Amino acid sequence: MSSEARYQPQEIEPRWQAAWDAEGCFTARMDPARPKYYVLEMFPYPSGRIHIGHVRNYTMGDVVARYKKAQGFSVLHPMGWDAFGMPAENAAMAEGGHPGTWTYNNIKVMKGQMKPLGLSIDWSREFATCDPEYYGQQQALFLDMMQAGLVYRKNAVVNWDPVDMTVLANEQVIDGKGWRSGAEVERRELTQWFFKISDYSGELLDAIDGLKDWPEKVRLMQANWIGKSRGLQFSFQRTDGQGAVEVYTTRPDTLMGASFVGISPDHPLARELAATNPALQAFREECAKGGTTAEELETAEKKGFDTGLTVKHPFDSTWELPVWVANFILMDYGTGAIFGCPGHDQRDHDFARKYGLPIIDTFLPTGQDWDIQAAPYVPMKSETVRWTRGFGWPEDATADAAIAAAIAECESRGLGEGVTKFRLRDWGLSRQRYWGCPIPVVHCDTCGVVPEKKENLPVRLPEDVSFDKPGNPLDRHPTWRDCPCPSCGKPARRETDTMDTFVDSSWYFARFTAPHAATPTNLAEADYWMNVDQYIGGIEHAILHLLYSRFFARAMHRTGHLPARSIEPFNALFTQGMVTHAIYQTRDDKGRAVYHFPEEVELRDGSGFLKDGTEVEIIPSAKMSKSKRNVVDPVAIIDQFGADTARWFVMSDSPPERDVEWTAAGAEATHKHLARVWSLIDRIVALPADQTGEGDEDLARAMHRAIADVTATIEGFAFNKAIAKLYEFTNTLSRSKASAKAQKQAGRVLAQLMAPMTPHLAEDLWHRLGGDGLVTLAPWPKADPAMLVEDTVTLAVQFNGKRRTEITVAKDASKEEVEKAALADEAVIRGLAGATPRKVIVVPGRIVNVVV
């Protein structure tokens, strides 16, 4: 073998990438003659280096993009950067410098790492969300949304670090303490900006039904998140005659089991009473300790404070219930007040036991005893139970029926009304941070809150800022805040809150259709390219990012920036699994976690050690995240074996929707396989054109089978199975003794089928086999259905469901013929030992089951 007759990806890959660039293969063009296809992978945060999860994600999208291109679509496959966010500020704090410098440098490095992968991306559309051109249009969008009544201000709680005097993200609160100061975090109220996503609660929920090509699990998660509930809203009159407590309950059927009324520590009544009750005020302050996450609130120990106030049961004015302030009641949901029914709710039961409140059943299991004092009885609402304290429905009824009856009964008595509520809260977009899109409004002493004029956009972030102190540099900047009021022209102050980075990612997909338009979108371009035909991203975005984007698409339609059909912007969604890796951590002298990169850790017998011998704690299998440092850099694999090996390797084996624990074992074997394919084609190319052989028909059948299987598996996002089919076809071809003509044709088809996964190698094979032009631009092969038909079929024969033997019959054999053939089989006769089967089940083309 001569020295050049080897697979050399380092030589092949840059050459074909240059050829694609020269042809402009990946530039998206509006083409009325072709159907369009918009494939989008969730854009990355520029953390510094790409990790193997990025390679997996973008290769998936690239397989789809290249496949659709071969199918004749005009493809849009763009890439950009989700570039605002905390890590850049953290880097500026840790290492000095400006967040922008850090961010743009990371983008440069990561783009440099992505380019060698040979992704079919239209880089001419690239942008970063921190580009003033992008965030200026985002500000314009914000002003339009403000005009449309979709933006407002209200108070909301934040994590407050009392030592650093700054707002903390949930991620920065560790075990209830500030990550830098170590101080105990408090919940504190601030006036903040909100998007009125709740205007669309019902619509966002109902429209989920139309998202046919979204994973069922994502649709379920979104539906649960929006959380539509039907319940009863009514009042408990105070016995002191000083008004009432309004409550909302989804279980009005348990009203006769009410034991107490609970209100949130932030409820107006709690605030009012605390003004004259220091002990209650102390309790409220106690409740305000800790972070703001639902997880923290719900797992905290249940605590209550008896206000001494009592209210009357709506059905019986002599029945008095105590009013307690309880830390597990959220002001954000319902009315911030509930009634407790300890008989049928675990949380209320715990609370009642702790504070000696009565526990009363309203229903019990049918035909069974239950000690309601020992445990609450909480069956499924669809289960029929025996009502002991119902009102207005049969003794045996489901809770579902009882709830409807209870609402009707209370309405007819004029005691309350049935209402529909949603769990979904308005979207708080204010961030007290520098590295985000400035909210384009001005505070004027005369005019109040005034939107900035559009011609003054973008409101740019100032460059001269320092991060040596905690808190928002915009707040302490000497001049940036000063500006004239857009309305009256008098001196005024800019808003210093910036936008949540989720805003940036809620419309980037629309901006890609016209990335440099002077308005947020260009309607002609949006009309042609929208919607995203295939969106691909991590399951971790199942709720927030996708829900916010659905809301934004509606808001953009309402403000004239998207066509009506784009209010659901993603036609199909694929959520790929995460690439996970162990986290290696040690503790610093304050007991805080310090994370270490995998390459810093040496593993011995399941334990890990740093270079200096320190043992590290190993946390198995977590999502790869820069902040946890459990990331694996794919560059070494690309350098050593080439991009095609990396691409094939991440697509093979694991189904794309499943999480994978990263291991590099096998990358070399993948490379060997590609080298084998290269050599195989090298051998086929060398065959004399007129060489005859045998098995042309078999090879042609295998080829059509491969076309059909690879096409179907790519369509179904089963890339691992597509690769398994390619292995099979490659093995068949390498053993074939068919004619040169047949082998060359099979080789060209192999190159085409491999092209979405290993595009550089495929170009090379295609070229050497005399393929026409670039394989990237060649039309996808079609399987001939006639070549897929088999004459005979092998059926398993079971005895009582256990496989005994198998028989081969004609494909179109009747049930009777199959049964006859089965009963004539030697192994079946032996198994029956003269007995007559009780029954023979024949499923044509599938199975024979002999029941004895």
Add this chain to the structure above:
RNA sequence: GCCCGAGUGGCGGAACGGUAGACGCAGGGGAUUCAAAAUCCUCCGCCCUGACGGGUGUGCGAGUUCGAAUCUCGCCUCGGGCACCA
């Protein structure tokens, strides 16, 4: 705590309710080689058996079915999300 997933050989995984383990990795044996690498052939869930063959087996426990990895119920373990990580 609440919502959503996942669990199959030594490993990654395959299997419209119908032959469990396709395909690949790792490993064993063999060919080639002075030797090695590379390459090729071959075996490969576990237990019993010389072989034929048999038993057993898809996290655990029940159930539905002629037949369950697949459907139902109850658990266990792991992962994701929980509104200021992106």
